[in-house]
Amino acid sequence: xxxxxxxxxxxxxxxxxxxxxxxxxxxxxxxxxxxxxxxxxxxxxxxxxxxxxxxxxxxxxxxxxxxxxxxxxxxxxxxxxxxxxxxxxxxxxxxxxxxxxxxxxxxxxxxxxxxxxxxxxxxxxxxxxxxxxxxxxxxxxxxxxxxxxxxxxxxxxxxxxxxxxxxxxxxxxxxxxxxxxxxxxxxxxxxxxxxxxxxxxxxxxxxxxxxxxxxxxxxxxxxxxxxxxxxxxxxxxxxxxxxxxxxxxxxxxxxxxxxxxxxxxxxxxxxxxxxxxxxxxxxxxxxxxxxxxxxxxxxxxxxxxxxxxxxxxxxxxxxxxxxxxxxxxxxxxxxxxxxxxxxxxxxxxxxxxxxx
Amino acid sequence: xxxxxxxxxxxxxxxxxxxxxxxxxxxxxxxxxxxxxxxxxxxxxxxxxxxxxxxxxxxxxxxxxxxxxxxxxxxxxxxxxxxxxxxxxxxxxxxxxxxxxxxxxxxxxxxxxxxxxxxxxxxxxxxxxxxxxxxxxxxxxxxxxxxxxxxxxxxxxxxxxxxxxxxxxxxxxxxxxxxxxxxxxxxxxxxxxxxxxxxxxxxxxxxxxxxxxxxxxxxxxxxxxxxxxxxxxxxxxxxxxxxxxxxxxxxxxxxxxxxxxxxxxxxxxxxxxxxxxxxxxxxxxxxxxxxxxxxxxxxxxxxxxxxxxxxxxxxxxxxxxxxxxxxxxx
Numbered sequence: 001x002x003x004x005x006x007x008x009x010x011x012x013x014x015x016x017x018x019x020x021x022x023x024x025x026x027x028x029x030x031x032x033x034x035x036x037x038x039x040x041x042x043x044x045x046x047x048x049x050x051x052x053x054x055x056x057x058x059x060x061x062x063x064x065x066x067x068x069x070x071x072x073x074x075x076x077x078x079x080x081x082x083x084x085x086x087x088x089x090x091x092x093x094x095x096x097x098x099x100x101x102x103x104x105x106x107x108x109x110x111x112x113x114x115x116x117x118x119x120x121x122x123x124x125x126x127x128x129x130x131x132x133x134x135x136x137x138x139x140x141x142x143x144x145x146x147x148x149x150x151x152x153x154x155x156x157x158x159x160x161x162x163x164x165x166x167x168x169x170x171x172x173x174x175x176x177x178x179x180x181x182x183x184x185x186x187x188x189x190x191x192x193x194x195x196x197x198x199x200x201x202x203x204x205x206x207x208x209x210x211x212x213x214x215x216x217x218x219x220x221x222x223x224x225x226x227x228x229x230x231x232x233x234x235x236x237x238x239x240x241x242x243x244x245x246x247x248x249x250x251x252x253x254x255x256x257x258x259x260x261x262x263x264x265x266x267x268x269x270x271x272x273x274x275x276x277x278x279x280x281x282x283x284x285x286x287x288x289x290x291x292x293x294x295x296x297x298x299x300x301x302x303x304x305x306x307x308x309x310x311x312x313x314x315x316x317x318x319x320x321x322x323x324x325x326x327x328x329x330x331x332x333x334x335x336x337x338x339x340x341x342x343x344x345x346x347x348x349x350x351x352x353x354x355x356x
Numbered sequence: 357x358x359x360x361x362x363x364x365x366x367x368x369x370x371x372x373x374x375x376x377x378x379x380x381x382x383x384x385x386x387x388x389x390x391x392x393x394x395x396x397x398x399x400x401x402x403x404x405x406x407x408x409x410x411x412x413x414x415x416x417x418x419x420x421x422x423x424x425x426x427x428x429x430x431x432x433x434x435x436x437x438x439x440x441x442x443x444x445x446x447x448x449x450x451x452x453x454x455x456x457x458x459x460x461x462x463x464x465x466x467x468x469x470x471x472x473x474x475x476x477x478x479x480x481x482x483x484x485x486x487x488x489x490x491x492x493x494x495x496x497x498x499x500x501x502x503x504x505x506x507x508x509x510x511x512x513x514x515x516x517x518x519x520x521x522x523x524x525x526x527x528x529x530x531x532x533x534x535x536x537x538x539x540x541x542x543x544x545x546x547x548x549x550x551x552x553x554x555x556x557x558x559x560x561x562x563x564x565x566x567x568x569x570x571x572x573x574x575x576x577x578x579x580x581x582x583x584x585x586x587x588x589x590x591x592x593x594x595x596x597x598x599x600x601x602x603x604x605x606x607x608x609x610x611x612x613x614x615x616x617x618x619x620x621x622x623x624x625x626x627x628x629x630x631x632x633x634x635x636x637x638x639x640x641x642x643x644x645x646x647x648x649x650x651x652x653x654x655x656x657x658x659x660x661x662x663x664x665x666x667x668x669x670x671x672x673x674x675x676x677x678x679x680x681x682x683x684x685x686x
Contacts, residue, residue: 104503105444105510160678172444173622173681180615181674184667187539191667192658199528206521282514291505299405330525337518341511348507349496 025301028294033309036084039315043080044072047322064258078212083314083332086277087287089224091310092231094284094293095303097217100262101168107285108270109173111263112153112178114281117274119182120149121204122189125197142204143216143275149269151210153178154264171263177248207278209318216276223272228307231265235303279335283310286340293347313340364634367627371641378648382419383411386655387633389570390479418542421550422665423441423644425542425606426616428557431564431636432602433617434624438571438632439595441502447603450505451512453612454605455486457538458516460611461523464534475537476549480556480608486512487600491593499519500592501578510573540613540666542651548619560601561640575630614666616643619673626680647674 044056051059051068058064059072090108097106124145128137162175186205188196189217234328237258291305317335383399384390390407398406398411427616432447440449447453459482460475494500494508524534548595573586574595581588606613623646624639650668 092500103441103442103444104506105449110444126668162682164684165521169443170681173677176444176618177674177677177681180670180677184670184674187667187670188663191535191664192661206525212528281516285510286514325526328526330522332520332523334521337511337514338522341515344511345493347510348504348511349493 004245021296022298025298025305029301029304032294032305032312036311036315039312039319040080040084043083043315043319044076047071047318048326067250078214079209081217082209082212082276083318084311085217085220085224086273086280087283087310087312087314088307088316089228089255089269089273090280090284090286091174091274091291091306092228092303094308095112095288096204096231096234096262096266096269097174097284097295098288099299099302100259101172103169103172104289105285106172107281108274109279109281109284110179111175111267111270112157112182113150113175113267113270114177115182115275116156117146117150117271118201118279119150119186120145120147121200122186122197124150125201125247126189126193129197135219138196143334146204147271147275147279149182150267150274153182154267154271168259171259171273203329203331204278205333206331207274207276207280208321208329208331209314210245210322210329211278211331218270218275224269227265227269227272228296231269232300232303234262234265235299239327277314278331278333280314280336282333282337283313283340286337286344289315290347291338293344309340364628367638368641371638371645374645375641375648378645378652379419379475381425381652382422383415385652386415394451400530400643414544415456415546417547417550419648420547421609422542422648423544424550424612425613426604426620426643426645426647428560428606428643429613429616429641430620430624430639430646431561432599432606432622433619433643433668434632434636435564435571435595435599436565436617437621438574439502439592439599440506441575442506442554443622444618445506446615447599447612448612448617450599450603451486451490451516452483452510452600452603452652453521453607454513454516454612455489456480456482456607457520457612458482459485460537461520461534463590465523465527471548472544476553476608479611480553480604483604483607484600486516487596487604491596492593500589505592505596536664537611539664540611540669541662542610542647542654542665543662549609551642552609553613556601556605556608560598560605563594563598563601564636567591568596568636571632571636610665612666613669614649615670615673619677620646622680626683646676 014233041053041056045051045053049071051072055064055068056072059069064072094106097111098104099106121142124142125135128135128141130136145234156179157171157175160178161171164170164174186201190201268283270284288302288306290309291302294309295301295305313336314332316339318332320335320339321330321332333356380392380395384392384395388410390408390411395408395411399409399416401408429447436445436447436450437443439445442449456479459478462476463474464470469541490505490509490512491500494505499666518539570586570591573581573584574585574588574591578588603617620639620643621635623642624635628634628638645667647669650672651665653672654665654668656662658670
């Protein structure tokens, strides 16, 4: 009797902690959402000409002067929205991979998808340029080349791994091997090719969202939004702790199949976003860890926080390159680490929640 | 284990033999191909003046640099994978190569340095500074857990690679010249450069050898390691220093040669199992053969131009990794 009461009183604070953790996670996700929206408005406002925030809101709600409408709707909003979509998708992809492989170094780039896409772009630039290094087709086909490269790489990884694909670390190693092979072909093609091509390919590989048009944004959204919803559904099926075989069986999951589905989903998310935004893969490594430090190990809060962190980082990086480095076109992808890393290190050093 | 122990001399013997063949190949093969007789004459100093120059001043240094760098990175890779308990970790994961690259790019952008010794010194300093930084940050917040080491390292790697990219994009003129350095090369490394870095390699190698037994304890979880009486924290610190010395010396000699430190540990484990007293030696030999072979291949892939050896190590390593994986040995 007394033993039971003591047990109860010991458990009560744990339950209290759980409720508090959940409330905390919800608050942080909402805060991140606010930051994302502010960042979006700020990104539309800042640039070579400053548009006051109230005018940004006016333009977005259908009013505003002609000049402001042109700047915001045609020049700034497409790249900002692409940054939101691609940043969120890459981050979610990384989240799924880290969760399902239980490897903290897992990220979209180790599946071979990013380097495959980069190889697609480099081959595209190499094959379809004439003697004076001008492209003989429209640059608008470049995303297609990237997507094809990404799909080819994923197909290769799965074909090579065969039945071993259900083992997490093996699939990662297969991905790393394919990525490395693609990377070396890229290196050789770039070193033997003309400098102009090197520069252009290097820009893609780093990742950037400038020169985005509405058509590309619509296409990306059309492909990414369903994939993101699927990812969220998959996340609800993830056990709250990281997935190991025993806990998966205990919640009735067929783990090998589930892993394959998640891998495919992560690959699709990455392929779609890198096709238009380039190799912005560092976000996929960093944002999920950031989310975990912020909201703990809950799957749904984690996926939402990852997506928002990813969106904010890529928007922030794009804003920095537009404001600080203009007129030199530094690709936003290179800055993502500079934006994300300090805050991540701060989170890492401030808290000791890694084992929580 | 006993079966492996019986095979051990055979495996080591085979690897040493392979290394000998690779080094000979590295001396004989290239733009001009020499026969063993010509090679002997040149080494003895009685060959034609042309063969004399090519072999003694051009090929001999790289036939020495390549195996040294390969061995150092292979050993460093084994230590990092044990230290981080992560089989996809490598010296790159700790940010050392990124730190070296950043130092090189920053120094040449700021001072226009292009002398090999200047760049080499910058690379080593960059790698050491990064290791101190990563170590200090990982240590300050709640101990040196593998997860923390990896996360801090990866973050620094990303941060520094980003800075490299920014500097390169802003000073585009330097792009082509440094791109070659940044992918690693064994070409045109004078023996004096090797001599300067030899002490670092020797100390790092010695530390690795002394760490063999303690690292075995680190393969289990911390509680088990501690109950076995292993001073986990001391082992981690010593491992970190050994990795910094070995990687720093390699990057100073050859630039950031990728992928060696990732693949070689897998190959070594497939050959001799996971005891470090056997794995570290095997990793040194496999790494040496691998880097030397990659260096020979680099001369022929886009003949007559040299390919950057980093591209070749990645492609050869990818093939090796695939073979290991397909045989379920990795």
